[in-house]
Amino acid sequence: MIQDEILKLKKEKNAIILAHYYQDKEVQDIADFVGDSLELSRIASTTNHKMIIFCGVNFMAETAKILSPEKKVILPVKEAICPMAMMIDKEKLLAYKKLNPDRVVICYVNSYADVKALSDVCVTSSNAEKIITTYKDQKMLYIPDKNLGTYLKDKYHLDIDIWPGFCCIHNNLKTDEVDTMRKAHPKALLLIHPESPLALLKMADYVGSTKGIIDFASKSEAKEFIIGTEEGILHPLRKRNPDKTFYLLSEGLRCYDMKLTKIEDVLRALKEETFEITVDPNILVDAKKALDKMLEMS
Template identity: 75%
Template sequence: MLKDDILKLKKEKNAVILAHYYQDSDIQDIADYVGDSLELSKIAAKTDAEIIVFCGVNFMAETAKILSPTKKVLLPVKEAKCPMAMMVTAEKLTEYKNNNPDRKVICYVNSYADVKALSDVCVTSSNAEKIIMAYKDQKILYIPDKNLGLYLKDKYHLDIEVWPGFCCIHNNLKPKDIIKMKEAHPNALVLIHPEAPLEVLRLADYIGSTKGIVEYASNSTHHEFIIGTEEGILHPLKKRNPDKIFHLLSQGLSCFDMKLTRLEDVYTALRDETYEIIVPEDIRTKAYESLKRMLEMS
């Protein structure tokens, strides 16, 4: 069986398999660890594995490489890319910085290594609020997700300029989706990822990262939830909470790039050691500084 072949190869090659929460359930089930991108990269760095197979999109595998420079990091599907991460380039950011030298650049982890390398600090959706508040008296540029930036700007009235990037999955959510679902499921709590637009977030009972949503629903005494993030999260939610009820906020919550990875790709990646992620050392060390600053502050 393919699953057994993967596990055998993984052992032979001393590899660790990571799967983001948005991967298909069969990929999540063969992974050693399932989680958010930074959390997974941190876990992998602490293992003695020589190879990391990152089932996700390429900026995630890059982050793993930044934290584990001596390990070989593989992305099973070369074409798996995050459209949001591609919305900011090192070239455009350099141009902005030259024109706005007084703004601190706070960079969401959903970005490429060369963009992280140009930033003052990185954030995740779990710690963005805490880290941005540490810069509350300064002028800030938040990249690349306009929605998370606008949410924090609105909440704390900060001097934040936002890059016009967005997640094409969460950005599609509309207030009418929540109104419709609340009418159908009046006892359910609405849990939403902060990459959704502000007018949607204002209707949520809880706003948090993917991991935050899993933890919140699992620890809550509530029984029924409307989930406003990528559909892959339903697998860990149902696994951890077999007696609770979860409704996906909208049918459009499926990330094309996250769903590219198949078990066959994981097997081929391990067998042929493809596709290796390379980050030039000068970029890696600068990107590492931005990530390290975040880890120290969070």
């Protein structure tokens, strides 16, 4: 069986397999650890394994490399990218900083190393609220996700400029879909990821990261939930809560890039040790400072 081959090779090569909650079920089930960006960053920064096989999109594997520069980090599918991370680049950020030197730059992890290196601190959807409110008396720039930034700006009345990037999956959600699902499932609670538009977040019973949604649903006494984030989350939700029912808010909640990685790619990545992630050492040092600061402040 392919799973046995993976386990054998993983042991021989002293490798750890990390997978994001948005990966296919089969990939999640073969991983040593399944988590969201913050949890996976923490593991990448502390693991003793020589090699990290990162099942996710490329900025995540790059983040693991920055946090563990001495490890070999492999992304099984080179083409797995996050479109949001490409909605900001170093030149545009430098131009903004020149005009606004007094703003603290807060960078969502869905970004590349050269952008992180120009930022004061990184955040994920699990810790953005805590970290951003620490700077609430200062002027800020939040890059690149407009929806999470707008949600926190609205909630805390912050002096924060928001970069106009977005997640193509969550940004497409519509309030009509909420109305339809609420009518169909009147007892269900609505749990939504903050990469979604503000109008939907205002309709939610809970707004939080992927891990936040899993924790909320697992602790809640409610039995039915409408889930407003990528469909991969349904696997851990159902595994942990066999007595509860989960409905996906929209059929559009499927990230093409996250689903590129198949279990065969994990095996090939272990065998061939491709595709290895590299980061320019000069960029890595500054990007690591922003990520380390995030881990300290979380």
